[in-house]
Amino acid sequence: MPSMHDSQTTRTISFADLTELLRQIFVRHGTSPEVARVLAANCAAAERDGSHSHGIFRIKGYLSSLAAGWVDGQAEPKVEDVGAAFVRVDAMGGFAQPAMQAAKALVIEKARNAGIAILAIRNSHHFAALWPDVEPFAQEGLVALSVVNSMTCVVPHGAQKPLFGTNPIAFAAPRADGQPIVFDMATSAIAHGDVQIAAREGRMLAPGMGVDRNGMPTKDPKAILDGGALLPFGGYKGSALSMMVELLSAALTGGNFSFEFDMSTSPGAQTPWTGQVIIVIDPDKGSGQAFAERSEELVRQMHGVGQQRMPGDRRYRQREQSLKEGIVLSADDLERLEALARV
Amino acid sequence: MPSMHDSQTTRTISFADLTELLRQIFVRHGTSPEVARVLAANCAAAERDGSHSHGIFRIKGYLSSLAAGWVDGQAEPKVEDVGAAFVRVDAMGGFAQPAMQAAKALVIEKARNAGIAILAIRNSHHFAALWPDVEPFAQEGLVALSVVNSMTCVVPHGAQKPLFGTNPIAFAAPRADGQPIVFDMATSAIAHGDVQIAAREGRMLAPGMGVDRNGMPTKDPKAILDGGALLPFGGYKGSALSMMVELLSAALTGGNFSFEFDMSTSPGAQTPWTGQVIIVIDPDKGSGQAFAERSEELVRQMHGVGQQRMPGDRRYRQREQSLKEGIVLSADDLERLEALARV
CATH class of the missing domain: 1.10.1530.10 (Malate/L-lactate/L-sulpholactate dehydrogenase, four-helix barrel)
Known part of the structure; x- marks a missing residue:
């Protein structure tokens, strides 16, 4: 093969x-x-x-x-149709992606009929990138926004100890003459993997990425890994966005906050057991102008002022x-x- | 009086x-x-x-x-009901806030029935803070997210010239034992007003706030005001969020991008003529748990790790x-x- x-x-x-x-x-x-x-x-x-x-x-x-038995690989997600624009899925302790797949056609149908729809997944494990969850909607001409919380490793702005997860936000929108505009960003200043790589290579990090075990700012990746934690990106603003991700992914869905599950009881467990939200919008209900033509115009203008690479x-x-x-x-x-x- | x-x-x-x-x-x-x-x-x-x-x-x-006759103070917003969860408003060249008021009851009704609803306002002038647009929804037990684009003054990450507006994002969520959790953040690194104050006081800014007329980074507020521009907060991440605000506020609503109107033709004009989106979610359709109790728990935990002040x-x-x-x-x-x- x-x-x-x-x-x-x-x-x-x-x-x-x-x-x-x-x-x-x-x-x-x-x-x-x-x-x-x-x-x-x-x-x-x-x-x-x-x-x-x-x-x-x-x-x-x-x-x-x-x-470890921490995640159920055989789980059959339970899809609940709770409104003209609201779909709930209990992932039953399984992975988030099959839960999303189980509800995807229904969510798209609702978004096209109602103009917008929300998919609230709970009791789910998300261990993947977030862009694969939103890009397919944009490939079908829809706009999608998703957030997922993860596990405690980020210190809220102004706090001393970690509470939030890396809590990414992903967004996708169609454009007329190219692949969809898609971004997927952690709300932490740096990804955990990049800290590990820097530690292995003996490199210091830029300032503002993390704190040591005492909550003091450090550029040493080893100090972050040894009982320290990450900081949110962009100071209090990134921290507020991370809080929003917790509220939507956990409080709204009925999933766990990033600090509410204890993986130590299940040796080998690595996947965060939380919740996820996906909001899907049908832009045809919007302006009456072709959305994809308009987003193409924005891309053209961004190139025009010198931004060479789109997300x-x-x-x-x-x-x-x-x-x-x-x-x-x-x-x-x-x-x-x-x-x-x-x- | x-x-x-x-x-x-x-x-x-x-x-x-x-x-x-x-x-x-x-x-x-x-x-x-x-x-x-x-x-x-x-x-x-x-x-x-x-x-x-x-x-x-x-x-x-x-x-x-x-x-200046740039904004129509007599405009009567035209509300269009285009789906079970989608309301469009043509502000008819007037202010965004009366346009929102005209559609607010309908949007709330749709959010409560469908689980989520979107209000897309176009042809509108927004010259106020964004938090007053979302807080009232949270006071009624709903979750709200709003974005509005403004006027070209922010250089996209990696670009040389300004294109985006200060493009704020505001979010509001109810909590059980206190006032709603509300944030309102510009996606620029600093507000224009704060640059003006620093210039008046002869203070230098922190690095990363803006560029001079040649697109070079500067800490001098006067250089920013004299043909320079602002930078997004948080580097490429804030820049991507600002782009998202343009797409939602303009491409989706049918309003202007931040760079699409020319105020110079109307001496005295100061209000940006763009669009705005408000997404309203009914958390009662969510988890089956009381959202406000869960958000209260998050606030408790944030205080517990040392964050003293909530947004x-x-x-x-x-x-x-x-x-x-x-x-x-x-x-x-x-x-x-x-x-x-x-x-």
Whole structure:
């Protein structure tokens, strides 16, 4: 299936083959066929688009949480239709992505009929990037906004101890002459993975990224990892946004706040057990002008003042290359994946 | 009506009397009674809450725009019911606040029935703070999110010239044992008014606030005001949020982008002519748990880790004091207002 690459240390695999390989891994490790299908597509798409922190790098964490019994790989999400524009899903302790898939057609139908619709997922584990949850809506001409809370590692602005998760916000909007405008940003100043990389490389961080175990500002990534915590991006503003993510993802959905679950009771657990909100808007109900033409005009103007790269552009370029030439993985990584699929 | 204060240079006026005084000013300067009522209540509330940059300080700009014929003080907003959860308003070149008032009951009804509703206002002038637009929804037990674009003064991250407005985001959510949680943040690193104050006081700004006329970073507020521009807060993340505000407020509503209107053709014009979006969610359709109890728990936990002040707290404290002891204005300011009401 995977073909040998020129280099001895890398191999190339097609997107379809990587998706199938990951699907087999999930099934072999106890998920239902549907959960395996959804997670494999999500994870392979991240790897395909160069979103490495949420690609195959995550497989180990997924399997660890499954093995611990912390997340239910067989969960069947319960979709509740509670209003002309409101869909609720109890993920039943399973992953958020299959819960979203189970409700997606209904949410799109409601958004197109009512003009806007909200999907509130609770009792769910989200361990992936957030952009794959919003981009597909924009591919269908809809505008989507999603937030998901995670696990305590960010100190609210003005506080001494961590409380919030990295709590990302993702947004997607269609445009006329190109791929959708999509962003996916943690509300923390830096991702945990980047702190780990800096620690490994012995680099100091820029100021304002985190605090040590005593709550004092530090540029030392090791001090952040050793009982310290992250800071929100942009000071009190990023902190307020992170609080909003908690309120929408947990208080609104009925899920856990980032500080409400205790993974230590379940050794090996790695996936945050919280909630997620997705708001979908049909822009055809809006201006009467073509939204996608207008967003294209904004992109044109942004290029005109010198912004060369739009949010999402790097992913689209990497996607194009991966679909044409295959996804390049280290031979070691690919062997490990193949071994996991045979377990 | 206003009573003399102990000090010779300040006077105290009740909230009701300030509202009435401002109402008279607006009527005398050509607005309809309804527009005067709405703008006066909004502006007096800002002054009452210590939101001075959007209180009586703004009256001059309002009247200047009205005198220029740039904004229509007599406009009658046209409300369009376009879906079970979508309301559109053409503000007809008038102010955004009366347009919102005209549609508010319908939006609340839709949010309660459908679970979520969106109000898309276009062809509108917004010259006030954004928190007064969302707080009232939270006072009624609803969650509200609003964005409004303004006028070109912010350089997108990675660009050389300004394009976006200060493009604020406001959010409000009810809580069980206290006033709603409300924030209102510009997506620019600093407000224009604060740059002006620093320039007057001869102070340098913190780094990262703005650029000079050549697009080079500067800490000199005068260089920002003299053909320079502001930067987004939080680097590329704040910039992406500002872009989202443009897309929602203009592309979705059918309003102008921040760069699409030319005030120079109308000397004296000061109010940005754009669009606004308000999303209202009924949390009772959410978790089945009481949202306000859950948000109260989040506030408790935020206090527990050392965050002393919640977003909005300062306004509520000032409000309480103003309602008890009256609003303190400089005697000069109050005289000027009284003169404007007699014109």
